[in-house]
Amino acid sequence: EEELKTLKKYSPKSDKQEKALKFWWFSFYANGINMVDVCKLKYKDIDRDKITISRTKSGETTISRQPIVIDINETIREVINQYGCKNNAPNNYVFDILDDKMSEMKTRKKVQLFVRFINNYLAPIRDELGFKKLTTNVARHSFASFLKWGLISQDIISEALGHSSLKTTQRYLDSFDDNA
DSSP, X not given: OHHHHHHHHOOOSSHHHHHHHHXXXXXXXXXXXXXXXXXXXXXXXXXXXXXXXXXXXXXXXXXXXXXXXXXXXXXXHHXXXXXXXXXXXXXXXXXXXXXXXXXXXXXXXXXXXXXXXXXXXXXXXXXXXXXXXOSHHHHHHHHHHHHHHTTOOHHHHHHHHTOSOHHHHHHHHHHHHHTO
């Protein structure tokens, strides 16, 4: 909790560092969604003060078809307004990272480059603040930990993270205790 407060007060040293940090907070406040889901976000997924997505999974895990509903707060809205595409037609991506004409391989590569960009500009912040880790994955872990510390039920955490089962959420949360 203290690290989150410290990070919230941090003043970025460059525009790129600011962008990286804002996308980290976007992920955190958007139920810890991963950067693939941030990149794949389309305007049709946004309805006034809510974002509704089905989480993209990687590897051999199954895709959760249960939609994740995210409340749009001030930080999320600010990132969309600042970095979002101006043409907000429903089928357009919110952020100018992907294109529907891209192959699956090119899409993966673009997401990887975006994640690398964010993590590269977060690294000096991590070092300056003396954090052990600060990456895009940490945003998701921090969101889940924040809920866990707030004594939120695992059912609600599971739903917020888009896990397909409570057992997955239990394993996920237990892994934080091992890495503490």
